[in-house]
Amino acid sequence: MAKPLARYATMSTYPAVAHSVGLDPARFIRDVGLNPSGIAMPDRWVPATSIAELLHRSAVASGHDDFGIALAEQRRLSALGPLSLVIREEPDVRSALRMLMRYEHMYNEALHITMSEADGLATLKLSLDVGSDVPVVQSIDFAIGVLCRLMRDLRGATWYPLSVTLRRFAPHDPSTHHQILGPNVSFDGTFDGLTVYARDLDAPNALSDPEMRSYAAAFLASLDVERHDRATERVRRVVEVLLPSGRCSVVQVARSLGVDRRTVHRQLASEATTFTSVVNDVRMGMARHLVGQKRHSLTEVAELLSFSSPGNFSRWFRTQFGCSPTQWRSRSGDAERAVSGAYTPGTQPALP
Structure with missing residues (x-):
């Protein structure tokens, strides 16, 4: 079975965060078999297991158990590549999330997001299969942070999820998690994901420009988005x-x-x-x-x-x-x- 890949853009914020905690980013990137110069080529694809190993090693070496979540702080929608042009023009949060889930293979083949609704609440759950037994705690933190950051972009800067649940043990200092994910973060849970009011999904997309929507739809239709690549x-x-x-x-x-x-x-x-x-x-x-x-x-x-x-x-x-x-x-x-x-x-x- 082929190992899942992820876009190099996933690592766009890595050098700055690594420097901030005293690491040499180029050395750590090379140590997991990647090329530091690849950061300048965001559309290249690399094994997802290498990225997971990079984040795990960086957290251990720096002593910062919040390394993965810190990466998400400066992450921008543009890191999703061409898909970002379409997501930002969806009319509401729900349709933007559906687009993100439908075409997740366009930016990370290892990541899978599901959404369920009941009793006025919506729960988004994340799973990550990098194709090896590399620890993925930091990668899950990163993915959850990116998803939360994306929803705040769509919903508005003051918005936070109703709650965030992580299966990992609580970090020594959870302040970074609360800064990125909001005040209601629980650890040692049964799944990795976040819960929001279902009505939040029907809120207008704060990024959307209605006049650009038809152009975005045409652009997506022009892309080769077959899940099973040649x-x-x-x-x-x-x-x-x-x-x-x-x-x-x-x-x-x-x-x-x-x-x-x-x-x-x-x-x-x-x-x-x-x-x-x-x-x-x-x-x-x-x-x-x-x-x-x-x-x-x-x-x-x-x-x-x-x-x-x-x-x-x-x-x-x-x-x-x-x-x-x-x-x-x-x-x-x-x-x-x-x-x-x-x-x-x-x-x-x-x-x-």
């Missing part, structure tokens, strides 16, 4: 994770997906592609971003793309793009300066 897309996501680590073999990719390499080859062949083609396509996308970005030297880019030498990278790049990495980077810089007004009309260079 094999090519699942392989691509894992390749994006493993390529910078130098461990991007078909055997390692198959292991990450919970299948054998023959299955990977067979599934890709059924979709008229190959493992080599997928890796090359991912490399091209990452190369465009990394070479144009200028954050890394070209030698570092070659390493991130798992080339054995800068020379091999340069030859591959020229074959794919028709120019050297240095030329591409130079033209990218020229284009940026042209946009900012550093060039006079008629002299703007074009990217290849």
Whole structure:
């Protein structure tokens, strides 16, 4: 069975929170097999188990048992990616939550949210299956915090749930939990979730702009939101994770997906592609971003793309793009300066 994935945007607030408690975020990210530079690529997908392990290790190392909930404090709706554009335009809180639950696989394959109503109350329960036995207390805290923060955005800044229930033991200092989740937080409960008045779900969405709703609906309809992704897309996501680590073999990719390499080859062949083609396509996308970005030297880019030498990278790049990495980077810089007004009309260079 393939291991569930989550968008890199899940970790967008991690570096700042890690720094605030005295941790080196880059080292901790690397220690769980991820690439720190991936933070700049929020739409990439990584194993959910790696994120869960990162949060657990960070809480233990820092001595802050509220690490996961602290991550949620600065989380923004935009971290949901394209789905955020649709959710913010739903007419009421109920429809926004239904959209969040229906398309949860678009931002986190490990997370599952259910909602039930009875006697004027609505209960939202969260479960998390990361595909391994990594402790998920911090991840659950984080998910609950994000959900509560989202509902406050939809309902209004002064709103808090009627109650929040967590299965975890109470932290030594629950003040951060109360700050994010409200005054009525109980620990050592029977489920992870929150309870609200059902009437709160029918309240207007405070973020919504009625004139934008039809555009948001059309945008969602244009997305490929099939729950069962094509094999090519699942392989691509894992390749994006493993390529910078130098461990991007078909055997390692198959292991990450919970299948054998023959299955990977067979599934890709059924979709008229190959493992080599997928890796090359991912490399091209990452190369465009990394070479144009200028954050890394070209030698570092070659390493991130798992080339054995800068020379091999340069030859591959020229074959794919028709120019050297240095030329591409130079033209990218020229284009940026042209946009900012550093060039006079008629002299703007074009990217290849």
